[in-house]
Amino acid sequence: MAPGTQWEVAQPPNDAISSLEFAPDSSKLIVSSWDKNVYLYDVGANGADEATLIRSFEFRAPVLDVCFGANDDEAFVGGLDQQVYRLDLTTGEQTALSQHNAAVRSLAYSREHSILVSASWDLTLHIHDTSSSPSAPQPTITIQLPGKPHAMASSPSKLVVAMTARLVHIYDLPTLSKALQSQTPASEITPWQQRESSLKFLTRAVACMPNDAGYATSSIEGRVAVEWFEDTEASQARKYAFKCHRQAANDEEGGDIVYPVNALAFHPKFGTFASGGGDASVALWDAEAKRRMRQLTKFPDSVAALAFSGDGKFLAIGACPGFQTGMEDYSGEGRTHIVIRELGETEAKGKGPKEK
Template identity: 70%
Template sequence: MAPAAQFELAQPPNDAVSALVFAPESSSRLLVSSWDKNVYLYDTQTAAAEGEAQQGSLIQTFEHRAPVLDVCFGANDDEAFSAGMDWQVIRLDLTSGEQTVLSKHSAPVRRVVYSRQNSLVISASWDSTLHVHNPNDTTQAPLEIPLPGKPHAMAASPSKLIVAMTSRLVHIYDLSALATGLASQTAPQPWQQRESSLKFLTRAVAAMPSDAGYATSSIEGRVAVEFFDASAESQARKYAFKCHRQSQPSPDGAPTDVVYPVNALAFHPTYGTFASGGGDATVALWDADAKRRMKVYQKFPDSVAALAFSADGRHLAIAVCPGFETGMEDYSGEGRTKILVRELGENEALPKGKAK
């Protein structure tokens, strides 16, 4: 039986999701990190049990000492790296379950990314440093790079690393320079230093698979699309726009915008389009080149915390859990955390006018 266009994954985490990512090769292997101190590995394409609405199966759980803030796959579908509140960057062998500490920061580790082109693991910590690791040589000390602010979001394109920090600071590093710096234990200077186009705290960064640029989002319902090329012609193409806002009547009856954070961004691996997810419990698809919104999906039960496209571009994973938009003091994601997997239609994420 063909899977539904969208289904809920069985056995979700017990607390809020911090990140999710599909495997580099398999379109059905999904990693999820959670505030419940675990990393979860799922097979999203296992058929639902008889009488059950949920699909997919939990392959394995990797328990950590503290909440896990980020996770990524490594060189293949059997290797992963996690980062979290225990200050550690950990290599996970998804076959044996073995966990190996790559390095320890002096504060929680907010993000971790893997560069396949350069075989590097890079972690960004609230101690205002990057650690650059060679995962194939655990005897080599990581390269430590000081940052001018606390990092909140990070992403890697084929050749660049984008780090978004407090005070609207954005540093872009050349990944090959980071590899050279690791070998010589010499911290390279950023390839570019920028000020964010967004006026408020950056919540997410996603890199274009084309290696042309990146998108950032903020807590104030905005997304900016930027380009690496520093020429005036290229920089004239950058833009920012409002999104994930809802019009509601004010006490005097006039409509007013309620603004939500844009928590998640993800680029389609081949089409150049991207998805955004927000505290307004919606996901939207955008055509980055045409500067237009293509689609808004139905409203979800809670805030959208994380998004990921599969490597073949056929699936979009959506993590839904309570946010802090309503100022909940007794927060709990237990029972309300859901992971939804949407099977995209053939032209669903394709820019208008480019239909197959």
């Protein structure tokens, strides 16, 4: 197997990276940053080991999340100015879709149902119908949450919202779509499932399996949990959690230095997943076999975000200083990096069931 190759993006953001995502149908990469900008790159154009900055878009406040919409020319943006925007990546036009009462922490877009969900620290979800014209009013439903949302992700049919107090709510996207069309009162909309996180500490990231079978969560305490949606005894017996992104302490007491697992991403074809942590490392995992396949070379700083391209050829890694070191005068300027890894043909492919 030919090893993967990797290179750095020449024009990264000027401050910490909050999220990044590949376009569904191309190698375009969109990145949001605390420097109040969203960046659009073309990765690996013409087979070259480079990523070209196409354009950047400025917002009024730091951007906490960004995602592509129905196509490669549409994106959605949310951040500290408390608004949700539709962004036309061709013209740069910004259209406000809804207003929260606190920062917009996470966004999730469902192509299957033309739904955008925004999760805010005001303890609400806004469910937006994006199927109509951008200039027309967009139907929106506001759902109250029992806790502050810290991470969110969607699969083809499910939406997973991880909150404080180890709360996890799973919503059925077809049900949310019907509720939007019929303008069902928010009080009548309930989660498909309510769970307690398998992790004892604050959830840092969530990612859903591309085959719609389940999801993975990670915590600030160097652990990852893998669970399945099917609510049967046999299915729930398969869930597991494991330690990762830890280093042996160099002192007489021993033990481990524990780092937060900041990012998770599933490979779109193989169903394996990547994790990125405050230890500046990225690991590739086989979810079915319950084992680590490989650990990539250390990156310049804490890994803040991960994304696989739609064809599974590229893995984008966002690295910048992490907050776990307790820096009082934080700055990501000059220390923010986007690394693109072109994966070997089977580099992210699982090994099959684990031998007993």
